[in-house]
Amino acid sequence: MSAFEQASSIERESADLYRAEVQDGWDIAGNANGGYLLSIAARALADAAGYPHPASITAHYLAPGRPGPVEVRTSRLRKGGSFATARATVMRGERPILAVLGSFTTLPERSDDPGEASATDRVDAVPPELPAPDDCVATSVGPVEGFGFNHKVDLRLHPGDDFRSTPSGEPRMRGWFRWPDESPIDVMSLMVAVDAFPPTIFNARLPIAWTPTLELTAHVRAQPVPGWLRCQFTTRFITGGFLEEDGEVWDSSGRLVAQSRQLALLPKPR
Amino acid sequence: MSAFEQASSIERESADLYRAEVQDGWDIAGNANGGYLLSIAARALADAAGYPHPASITAHYLAPGRPGPVEVRTSRLRKGGSFATARATVMRGERPILAVLGSFTTLPERSDDPGEASATDRVDAVPPELPAPDDCVATSVGPVEGFGFNHKVDLRLHPGDDFRSTPSGEPRMRGWFRWPDESPIDVMSLMVAVDAFPPTIFNARLPIAWTPTLELTAHVRAQPVPGWLRCQFTTRFITGGFLEEDGEVWDSSGRLVAQSRQLALLPKPR
Numbered sequence: 257m258s259a260f261e262q263a264s265s266i267e268r269e270s271a272d273l274y275r276a277e278v279q280d281g282w283d284i285a286g287n288a289n290g291g292y293l294l295s296i297a298a299r300a301l302a303d304a305a306g307y308p309h310p311a312s313i314t315a316h317y318l319a320p321g322r323p324g325p326v327e328v329r330t331s332r333l334r335k336g337g338s339f340a341t342a343r344a345t346v347m348r349g350e351r352p353i354l355a356v357l358g359s360f361t362t363l364p365e366r367s368d369d370p371g372e373a374s375a376t377d378r379v380d381a382v383p384p385e386l387p388a389p390d391d392c393v394a395t396s397v398g399p400v401e402g403f404g405f406n407h408k409v410d411l412r413l414h415p416g417d418d419f420r421s422t423p424s425g426e427p428r429m430r431g432w433f434r435w436p437d438e439s440p441i442d443v444m445s446l447m448v449a450v451d452a453f454p455p456t457i458f459n460a461r462l463p464i465a466w467t468p469t470l471e472l473t474a475h476v477r478a479q480p481v482p483g484w485l486r487c488q489f490t491t492r493f494i495t496g497g498f499l500e501e502d503g504e505v506w507d508s509s510g511r512l513v514a515q516s517r518q519l520a521l522l523p524k525p526r
Numbered sequence: 527m528s529a530f531e532q533a534s535s536i537e538r539e540s541a542d543l544y545r546a547e548v549q550d551g552w553d554i555a556g557n558a559n560g561g562y563l564l565s566i567a568a569r570a571l572a573d574a575a576g577y578p579h580p581a582s583i584t585a586h587y588l589a590p591g592r593p594g595p596v597e598v599r600t601s602r603l604r605k606g607g608s609f610a611t612a613r614a615t616v617m618r619g620e621r622p623i624l625a626v627l628g629s630f631t632t633l634p635e636r637s638d639d640p641g642e643a644s645a646t647d648r649v650d651a652v653p654p655e656l657p658a659p660d661d662c663v664a665t666s667v668g669p670v671e672g673f674g675f676n677h678k679v680d681l682r683l684h685p686g687d688d689f690r691s692t693p694s695g696e697p698r699m700r701g702w703f704r705w706p707d708e709s710p711i712d713v714m715s716l717m718v719a720v721d722a723f724p725p726t727i728f729n730a731r732l733p734i735a736w737t738p739t740l741e742l743t744a745h746v747r748a749q750p751v752p753g754w755l756r757c758q759f760t761t762r763f764i765t766g767g768f769l770e771e772d773g774e775v776w777d778s779s780g781r782l783v784a785q786s787r788q789l790a791l792l793p794k795p796r
Contacts, residue, residue, distance in 0.1 A: 311740060311741075311768070311789065312586070312740055312741040312789045314584040314627060314741075314743060316582070316603075316611045316627060316628075316629050318603060318604040318611055319604070333586075333588060333615065333622050333625050334588040334589070334622060334625075339740065341586045341588055341625055343613065343625060343627065345603065352603050352604060355603050355604075355611055355613060355627055356627075357584060357586060357613065357625055357626075357627040358586075359586050359740055359741060363766070364766070374766075374767075376732050376734070376764060376792060377764055377765050377766075378697070378730065378732075378763075378764040378765075379762065379763055379764070379765060380697075380761075380762040380763075381762045381763065427648070427650075460648065462646050462648075464646070470581060470582055470609065470629055471581075471582040471584075471629060471743075471745075473584060473741075473743045473787070475741075475768070475770060475787075475789050477763065477765055477766055477768055478765065478766050491650075492649065492650040492651045493648075493649055493650075493651065493747065493782055493785070494646060494647055494648040494649070495647050495648075495649060495747055495748065495781075495782065496633070496634070496644075496647075496747055496748050497644075498581070498745070498747055500745060500785060511765075512763055512765065515763070515770060515787075517743070517785075517787055519581065519582045519745050522646060
């Protein structure tokens with residue numbers, strides 16, 4: 257079992273009730289990463305739905321995720337055709353910390369064969385251009401204490417988006433994603449990848465220290481093949497105290513495997 | 527009460543239970559429009575949440591909406607700060623037709639004063655360029671029978687996107703939206719606007735008759751001022767039997783008031 261599989265594993269206690277453990281060390285400043293929390297809920301929902309892959313999944317973040325035991329209470333609303341829809345609440349004691357709604361299916365096995373694309377397929381986009389991983393900037397540096405999550409993922413930021421040296425002025429983050437133990441990227445790994453990068457706002461030259469996520473939706477478009485994920489997150493609208501972050505995640509064969517959008521809150525400037 | 531307010535009105539029966547009527551005539555081919563169904567759920571959720579405006583709301587479509595009575599079963603998961611999160615299931619008899627999850631708030635009253643933008647506001651986009659409404663193509667033509675929804679909204683398609691004369695080749699729909707009775711566009715109207723336009727795929731020159739919506743998420747970014755809404759829906763990825771539709775809705779003062787994304791299913795070509 258990979259480190260990620262172990263950290264996001266669930267145990268079925270009874271129909272519609274799962275137990276899991278939010279592990280220590282998947283946090284930024286004490287709060288568990290939102291994608292990591294989502295992966296726990298997604299595993300429980302996939303089991304409850306009876307299909308392994310979330311086609312579309314939405315989480316609303318209700319309270320910070322601290323290390324410790326959680327309960328995932330699920331309810332399957334519909335199963336039919338090749339999809340099932342289910343919802344979940346992740347509870348820490350009596351406190352809900354995450355509300356999730358998703359539709360699950362079985363995505364086709366992927367190969368590197370480009371000939372498998374259907375006659376109706378059409379892509380009006382290209383993967384982000386990135387220097388090779390070793391020519392990008394690793395974020396897994398600095399103290400583990402308080403920044404554990406940075407050491408649980410292997411992120412390589414595009415040098416032009418390395419806000420820690422020079423914010424680019426563009427609210428964008430581009431880079432590579434893999435697991436530090438190089439375990440295969442599966443569909444559940446995408447739940448983490450869509451929320452693993454630093455906030456786009458860190459490149460916007462605004463005096464903002466953090467942007468809490470209100471809601472995150474991910475569409476999984478295909479099972480990824482092994483290898484690095486190529487990721488891009490952009491923000492076009494910083495207005496009225498909100499900003500969106502649009503994510504694209506491409507696998508090493510050049511296929512879009514996930515799209516994401518989150519709505520985050522913009523605190524008043526310091 | 528406007529025609530839309532009447533058609534989407536709810537009645538609180540007890541804590542967490544609302545009754546509504548899916549009205550005849552809001553359908554395409556017998557199935558109620560998805561945005562209209564969402565507006566019913568959103569009204570019940572806003573009441574249950576204790577805040578009037580959905581900041582982010584997600585619906586999963588479980589079964590077609592036919593005219594007749596429905597129950598909206600709600601549950602508020604959290605209220606605190608300036609947001610509340612709640613979920614709902616819209617039931618026709620014992621059959622769930624819509625599952626919804628949303629976070630609600632009170633958005634500021636809007637004015638036409640551009641000076642109200644905060645120092646941190648930033649918009650990297652412009653509203654779609656459209657000919658004047660009377661130089662666009664009205665979709666409220668043709669039979670009411672089986673196309674009632676087209677007569678419940680006043681849509682004016684960009685002439686370049688009028689798939690009925692010549693599909694453009696680009697999976698995109700641009701146009702104006704208002705209510706036929708010119709009643710004010712409020713936040714709940716946006717629930718309809720984000721799903722009112724014909725599928726983008728109709729302009730893609732693919733032999734596809736319909737793309738059922740699996741999931742729709744809308745972010746409301748501001749209260750609209752009165753007047754026509756300027757709308758744009760685009761698709762960049764038609765892959766693996768799925769396509770996304772990204773929507774932007776701008777009010778007549780030139781502000782983005784809503785963003786939307788839906789995941790739809792691509793049936794096998796005819």
